[in-house]
Amino acid sequence: SIYQTFSYKIYGPLWKSTYGPLVVVNVASAELIEQVLRQEGKYPVRTDMPHWRSYRELRNQAHGPLTEMGAKWQRIRSILNPRMLKPKHVSSYANTINAVVTDFIQRVTWLRESSGQGVLVNDLTGELYKFAFEGICSVLFESRMGCMEEEVPEETQKFIISVGEMFHLSQIVVLFPQSMWPRLPFWKKFVATWDHLFKVAEDLVLKKMEEIHRNVQLDRNVEGAYLTHLLLSDQMTVTEILGSMTELLLAGVDTTSNTISWSLYNLAKEPEIQEQLYQEVIGVCPGHKVPNSSDIAQMPYLKAVIRETLRLYPVVPGNARVTVDNEIVVGDHLFPKKTLFHLCHYAVSYDENTFPDPHAFQPQRWLRGLEDKSKQHPFGSVPFGFGVRACLGRRVAELEMYLLLSRLIKQYEVRPDPAGTTVKPITRTLLCPATPINLQFLDRRADQATAGASL
Ligand code: HEM
Numbered sequence: 001s002i003y004q005t006f007s008y009k010i011y012g013p014l015w016k017s018t019y020g021p022l023v024v025v026n027v028a029s030a031e032l033i034e035q036v037l038r039q040e041g042k043y044p045v046r047t048d049m050p051h052w053r054s055y056r057e058l059r060n061q062a063h064g065p066l067t068e069m070g071a072k073w074q075r076i077r078s079i080l081n082p083r084m085l086k087p088k089h090v091s092s093y094a095n096t097i098n099a100v101v102t103d104f105i106q107r108v109t110w111l112r113e114s115s116g117q118g119v120l121v122n123d124l125t126g127e128l129y130k131f132a133f134e135g136i137c138s139v140l141f142e143s144r145m146g147c148m149e150e151e152v153p154e155e156t157q158k159f160i161i162s163v164g165e166m167f168h169l170s171q172i173v174v175l176f177p178q179s180m181w182p183r184l185p186f187w188k189k190f191v192a193t194w195d196h197l198f199k200v201a202e203d204l205v206l207k208k209m210e211e212i213h214r215n216v217q218l219d220r221n222v223e224g225a226y227l228t229h230l231l232l233s234d235q236m237t238v239t240e241i242l243g244s245m246t247e248l249l250l251a252g253v254d255t256t257s258n259t260i261s262w263s264l265y266n267l268a269k270e271p272e273i274q275e276q277l278y279q280e281v282i283g284v285c286p287g288h289k290v291p292n293s294s295d296i297a298q299m300p301y302l303k304a305v306i307r308e309t310l311r312l313y314p315v316v317p318g319n320a321r322v323t324v325d326n327e328i329v330v331g332d333h334l335f336p337k338k339t340l341f342h343l344c345h346y347a348v349s350y351d352e353n354t355f356p357d358p359h360a361f362q363p364q365r366w367l368r369g370l371e372d373k374s375k376q377h378p379f380g381s382v383p384f385g386f387g388v389r390a391c392l393g394r395r396v397a398e399l400e401m402y403l404l405l406s407r408l409i410k411q412y413e414v415r416p417d418p419a420g421t422t423v424k425p426i427t428r429t430l431l432c433p434a435t436p437i438n439l440q441f442l443d444r445r446a447d448q449a450t451a452g453a454s455l
Contacts, residue, residue: 004028004318004347014331017342020175025335028344030354030377032330036321036341037379037386039328043070044389046320047340051173054181055194062240064247065392079235080244080392083226090395091293094403096138098290101404103148104131105411108441110150120417123436124264128257129160135400136252136393140245141204142225159200163250166193167429201246205231205238248393254430255315256397260404261437263309265423266361268414268439273363277301278413281406296402304363306401310383312361317346317431319385345382346431354380408441415440 004026007015013029027033052067063069065076083089104127111121121127130147133156137145146153169190173181181187208227230241267274280301285291296302321341328335335341350358354377355365365376384391391397408414417438426434 004344005350008344008347014333021177022174022340024340024342025330026342026344027330028347030348030351030379033343033345033348033382034377034379035330036328036343039323039326040321040387040389041324041326042388043074043324044387045069045322045324046389047322050178051170051181051190054178055191056243058191059195059198060239061198061246062237062243064244066247066251074388076236076240076244077388077392079230079233080248083229084392085395087293087395090399093139093396093399094292096142097135097400097403098292098407100131100135100138100148101407102290103134104404105407107148108408108412109443112441119440119442120438121441122438124439125257125261125433125437128260129253130156131260131404132253132255132257132400133160133249135256136249136396137204139396140226140248141208142228143204143207155200155203158196159249160253162193162196162200163253166190166197166250167254169193171429197250198242198246201249202242205242205245209238251391252393252397254432255393256400258315258430258432259306259309259313259397260401261433262313262425263305263401263405264408264414264439265433265437266309266312267305267409268416270361273305273361274409274414277305277406278409281410285406285410291403291406293399296399296406299402299406300367301363302402302406303398304366306398306405307366308361308363311349311355311365311381312359313425313431314345314349314381314383315430316383316385317427319343319345348379349381351380411444412441413444415442 007017007026008028011026013027013032015026017024017026027036048069049067053063055061056063056067063072063076065073065080068076107127108121111127112119116122130152134145134147137143145156147156169186172186173184173190176184205227208225209231212228212231227241227245230236230244231238236244267277280299281291284295284298289295291299319342321343323335323337323339323341325337327337328339330341349355352358379386384394418440419438421435421438423437424434425431
């Protein structure tokens with residue numbers, strides 16, 4: 001990401017570079033990014049992901065929405081989209097997610113007591129990772145994984161480690177030509193991490209199938225989780241469902257958890273913004289009321305906080321598009337088919353012409369009715385991507401982030417690490433905190449109780 005900004009300053013908004021065997025055209029202005037994206041065809045492709053696809057071919061597994069291409073990709077999306085993106089379906093997940101949020105808040109209480117001298121939560125990103133995994137599993141499988149327990153189950157812990165290793169090895173594998181992969185010392189490890197990811201998803205799918213089978217035999221109602229719907233609707237084979245579930249799990253954990261970490265990190269540094277958010281939340285949900293989707297709809301500031309977090313820390317800092325079989329014009333240049341474009345979203349998000357005072361955390365940029373907003377280029381910050389290939393989990397991710405953040409801020413005042421550590425972002429495929437984020441969580445109710453007692 002720093003490389004994006006640096007190169008942009010030297011070469012201007014369009015330059016070529018190489019990454020291993022790949023030639024990449026970097027695009028680093030909102031106007032040019034818009035130009036590339038507006039010319040995308042019916043079946044847009046990010047990259048052909050040969051390393052991820054190779055694994056699936058090796059093991060006879062199905063491709064999911066991340067790795068599939070062409071008409072087959074569109075078919076998968078048309079089956080997966082409705083229950084992931086339609087507001088009516090998404091809002092029905094609020095109760096399920098709220099149950100996980102309740103457990104996370106309890107876990108924060110336990111972490112403060114057990115290892116944080118009563119206030120500190122160490123490695124918040126690691127904790128939020130468990131929350132995001134539990135959250136997405138509860139939506140997809142209507143199963144609880146035990147990540148909010150004091151001891152996280154071994155299989156789950158191994159899944160978490162495998163995702164990290166797979167992303168790490170992916171970056172290395174693609175530096176070599178495909179013909180060399182089977183002979184690379186870390187190829188075996190790469191395959192093993194994927195085996196584990198597929199196995200975790202497979203166990204969950206098989207468990208659900210047995211449950212449905214039992215319920216059908218007992219003549220019980222079997223409506224329910226996302227997976228139940230897919231299994232019952234008969235539009236995909238079990239292997240296809242498994243391919244998609246694995247990719248949804250993979251896409252749905254690091255992204256959400258990193259974004260929540262950054263939003264809390266910034267709120268801790270900006271007490272006034274935090275106070276404004278707190279006032280909005282207690283205004284809409286006073287007392288013990290737990291927010292649902294329609295309450296969230298009345299919290300524009302909460303949404304703006306997440307939106308601004310995604311501008312400053314776009315978890316997907318650079319996205320890609322390959323022109324499949326068409327030439328395209330970008331700026332003054334005509335590019336042949338099969339050109340690989342790298343869209344430098346991170347660099348563009350800090351463009352001061354689009355976002356004045358770009359390094360400042362200013363949620364108000366995203367509030368409606370502000371004059372400033374009309375100046376913002378719609379492609380200045382596109383954290384969930386664009387068009388028919390855009391993020392499949394966007395609405396679910398947003399719901400998870402809104403529910404967790406609003407309820408955490410309602411209960412706790414968040415303050416920076418007393419050790420005063422500054423945390424920088426680093427790109428590990430995704431944009432992650434380079435060092436652990438530790439924050440203080442001050443219980444607002446305890447404060448009120450003490451204030452009451454001292455009167
Ligand atoms: C803060 C959270 C998230 C962010 C910022 C994010 C961002 C993105 C971005 C930028 C893309 C590429 C879009 C494009 O190429 O135009 C993407 C794709 C995708 N995301 Fe997300 N994502 C998030 C959460 C999730 C969650 C929770 C899930 C799963 C439930 C998910 C599933 C996917 C899938 C399956 C794709 C591939 C779609 C396709 O190629 O058709 N994402 N996401």
